[in-house]
Amino acid sequence: MPDRAAPVLDVRDLQVVFRTRGGEVHAVNSVSFHLRPGELLGVVGESGSGKSVTMMSLLGLLPSPPAEIRGGEVLLGGRDLLKLDAESLRAVRGRRIGFVFQDPMTSLNPVFTIGNQIMEPLRAHMGMDRARATERAVELLELVGIPDARRRLGDYPHQFSGGMRQRVMIAIALACDPEVLIADEPTTALDVTIQAQIIELVKDLREKLGMAIIWITHDLGVIAGIADRVMVMYGGQVVEQGPVRALFADPRHPYTRALLQTIPALRGQRDRRLRVIEGQPPILSASPSACSFCPRCGHASNRCRVENPQRLPHDGLPTGQGHDSACHWAHSAEPAHA
Amino acid sequence: MLDARPSPLVEPLVRVRDLKIYFPIHTGLLRRHTGDVKAVDGVSFDIAAGETLGLVGESGCGKSTVGRAVLRLYEPTAGSVRIGGEDIATLSPERLRRKRPEMQMVFQDPQASLNPRMTVAAIIAEPLEEHTDWSRARKQERVHELMDAVGLNRAFANRYPHAFSGGQRQRIGIARALALNPKFIVCDEPIAALDVSIQAQVVNLLEDLQEKLGLTYLFISHDLSMVRHIATRVAVMYLGRIAELSPRDDLYARPLHPYAKALLSAVPEPDPMRESTRRRIILQGDVPSPANPPRGCNFCTRCPEVQPQCHEVKPELAEVLPGRFVACHLVRPLSDFKTAGSTGGTFGAGTVPEPNQQGETR
Numbered sequence: 265m266p267d268r269a270a271p272v273l274d275v276r277d278l279q280v281v282f283r284t285r286g287g288e289v290h291a292v293n294s295v296s297f298h299l300r301p302g303e304l305l306g307v308v309g310e311s312g313s314g315k316s317v318t319m320m321s322l323l324g325l326l327p328s329p330p331a332e333i334r335g336g337e338v339l340l341g342g343r344d345l346l347k348l349d350a351e352s353l354r355a356v357r358g359r360r361i362g363f364v365f366q367d368p369m370t371s372l373n374p375v376f377t378i379g380n381q382i383m384e385p386l387r388a389h390m391g392m393d394r395a396r397a398t399e400r401a402v403e404l405l406e407l408v409g410i411p412d413a414r415r416r417l418g419d420y421p422h423q424f425s426g427g428m429r430q431r432v433m434i435a436i437a438l439a440c441d442p443e444v445l446i447a448d449e450p451t452t453a454l455d456v457t458i459q460a461q462i463i464e465l466v467k468d469l470r471e472k473l474g475m476a477i478i479w480i481t482h483d484l485g486v487i488a489g490i491a492d493r494v495m496v497m498y499g500g501q502v503v504e505q506g507p508v509r510a511l512f513a514d515p516r517h518p519y520t521r522a523l524l525q526t527i528p529a530l531r532g533q534r535d536r537r538l539r540v541i542e543g544q545p546p547i548l549s550a551s552p553s554a555c556s557f558c559p560r561c562g563h564a565s566n567r568c569r570v571e572n573p574q575r576l577p578h579d580g581l582p583t584g585q586g587h588d589s590a591c592h593w594a595h596s597a598e599p600a601h602a
Numbered sequence: 603m604l605d606a607r608p609s610p611l612v613e614p615l616v617r618v619r620d621l622k623i624y625f626p627i628h629t630g631l632l633r634r635h636t637g638d639v640k641a642v643d644g645v646s647f648d649i650a651a652g653e654t655l656g657l658v659g660e661s662g663c664g665k666s667t668v669g670r671a672v673l674r675l676y677e678p679t680a681g682s683v684r685i686g687g688e689d690i691a692t693l694s695p696e697r698l699r700r701k702r703p704e705m706q707m708v709f710q711d712p713q714a715s716l717n718p719r720m721t722v723a724a725i726i727a728e729p730l731e732e733h734t735d736w737s738r739a740r741k742q743e744r745v746h747e748l749m750d751a752v753g754l755n756r757a758f759a760n761r762y763p764h765a766f767s768g769g770q771r772q773r774i775g776i777a778r779a780l781a782l783n784p785k786f787i788v789c790d791e792p793i794a795a796l797d798v799s800i801q802a803q804v805v806n807l808l809e810d811l812q813e814k815l816g817l818t819y820l821f822i823s824h825d826l827s828m829v830r831h832i833a834t835r836v837a838v839m840y841l842g843r844i845a846e847l848s849p850r851d852d853l854y855a856r857p858l859h860p861y862a863k864a865l866l867s868a869v870p871e872p873d874p875m876r877e878s879t880r881r882r883i884i885l886q887g888d889v890p891s892p893a894n895p896p897r898g899c900n901f902c903t904r905c906p907e908v909q910p911q912c913h914e915v916k917p918e919l920a921e922v923l924p925g926r927f928v929a930c931h932l933v934r935p936l937s938d939f940k941t942a943g944s945t946g947g948t949f950g951a952g953t954v955p956e957p958n959q960q961g962e963t964r
Contacts, residue, residue: 456824456868460868485877512872512873528828528829539802
């Protein structure tokens with residue numbers, strides 16, 4: 265992967281708030297990350313950690329109200345997507361950024377044929393006529409490994425199995441050759457043997473097409489096998505970020521460590537008891553003034569309760585370029601390089 | 603036939619033999635019976651008292667249907683389910699009702715399995731209302747006792763389920779299952795709806811309760827690493843049949859059935875170094891429909907090691923190594939005479955079969 269190339273996508277200080285009857289929920293708090301060309305960035309977190317909300321807000325996919333983007337920049341090729349009007353944003357969505365959702369059944373329209381749904385972005389964004397769009401649709405279905413592609417264009421979503429539907433979703437997302445593909449839990453609804461098929465497919469497509477991918481999941485195993493870089497989210501913030509091998513070999517944030525320890529292993533020594541992260545993930549009713557993990561953290565000190573830690577590097581590289589974490593304890597245990 | 607033979611050993615707590623559950627398909631104007639969805643097609647296993655049998659497989663393989671049929675929440679089409687020596691598949695409704703306190707269930711989705719209009723105390727006390735004539739005070743005392751046992755604060759007894767988090771709701775479901783002091787609990791994907799950091803809390807609770815109360819579990823899950831943690835023995839199901847039934851460590855160290863091999867190799871592990879060098883068995887295609895399973899072995903349409911005979915003859919589950927049962931033509935003991943079907947093998951629980959001298963598989 266080209267390491268220092270200019271990022272295709274650069275998100276800075278993104279803040280998203282939901283206004284509800286019960287008050288505000290600060291779902292995304294100062295999230296910054298970037299995506300280099302051809303790179304696969306894994307985003308890990310539990311439900312409510314803000315990982316999906318972050319990605320949805322990039323493309324204006326959150327209903328407003330209740331969602332409100334309070335601040336930040338989302339730069340795609342130097343242009344701030346948050347400043348675009350609805351019309352220009354529509355030209356980006358599906359054209360320059362493709363999206364694959366978790367549940368392929370609810371994200372495909374049951375009353376239109378698969379062919380119709382693949383051709384829609386081709387005709388809308390690329391201005392193709394029916395004949396050309398059909399040819400391209402067949403090409404795309406073959407690319408994602410659907411046998412007998414031409415005949416299946418006339419089939420409806422319910423005629424496909426779960427794994428095949430997810431392949432169709434990927435074909436739609438790739439239709440206009442996007443620079444960035446965002447996949448939100450694309451294999452969570454699938455069985456493990458089908459998940460393995462989809463992961464192989466994505467690895468293969470990356471080699472062929474070279475687009476940059478953001479892969480959102482709660483499954484650390486999936487991330488370990490597919491990502492170049494990993495970003496761990498908790499309480500609407502990035503708590504740790506780094507190259508995949510460094511992060512798994514030497515996790516610095518207590519939450520990342522606990523998360524890795526709580527999963528039982530498939531081989532080797534079997535623990536008699538599972539390690540537990542006590543307590544519940546937070547619901548953030550205000551912009552955080554303390555570390556959001558400190559009520560569940562074994563290393564919490566007084567400082568953690570009064571000062572929200574900033575992301576700082578562990579390897580001397582600028583934050584976001586190498587391995588960094590947002591934890592007072594991790595940085596006091598070993599003085600930072602910088 | 604199997605039941606006619608007196609068992610040489612103490613009968614295990616749960617003994618399932620040749621269980622079949624078919625859901626009829628009716629089509630046409632006259633709604634004629636034109637076929638069956640063979641959700642479970644001849645499943646046999648034992649569970650010894652105090653043991654946890656893991657039941658794994660992919661969606662649609664029939665694992666949840668087995669779990670429900672074992673408690674007779676579905677009427678079995680054929681076969682027997684003996685729990686504590688009684689065949690519950692044939693019990694009269696009244697006898698079955700009196701049997702219910704012994705066997706309980708924890709469901710997958712705590713959101714859907716708890717009545718939103720009932721307080722936690724009412725939910726946990728419901729089995730007591732149904733099966734005991736205890737006084738109000740005694741029932742309340744029992745509810746508090748159960749809330750303590752599963753780690754819920756007694757002070758919240760009069761709250762409604764929506765006020766609790768997913769993990770806490772699953773604790774409510776567990777407390778309800780424990781109310782009548784059951785011996786046997788079917789846990790149907792009890793952690794699938796929970797966050798990773800909460801799953802370990804619930805699994806530890808289930809293990810603590812098993813130790814304290816001497817419970818026996820049938821633990822149904824698609825999470826193979828969690829099953830490795832909790833189960834003593836594991837049955838792998840595919841399309842309504844058991845492909846392999848083995849002691850946990852044997853299965854994970856060296857799966858014998860080609861489907862068990864593929865399933866284990868598909869599980870991603872949180873270790874980038876290992877993942878980059880690991881060789882996966884990628885199965886082609888999808889699971890066939892249980893309404894129209896293939897002739898011969900159910901796995902023959904996707905099996906990487908398929909042979910001509912696999913398309914013709916359904917392999918029986920047979921003991922190929924001590925305590926290890928596999929349904930595959932390619933995995934056979936060299937001394938090929940001791941099959942479960944013909945000798946009434948006990949499917950492992952609590953017995954140590956004769957060590958197989960040439961205990962190797964081809």
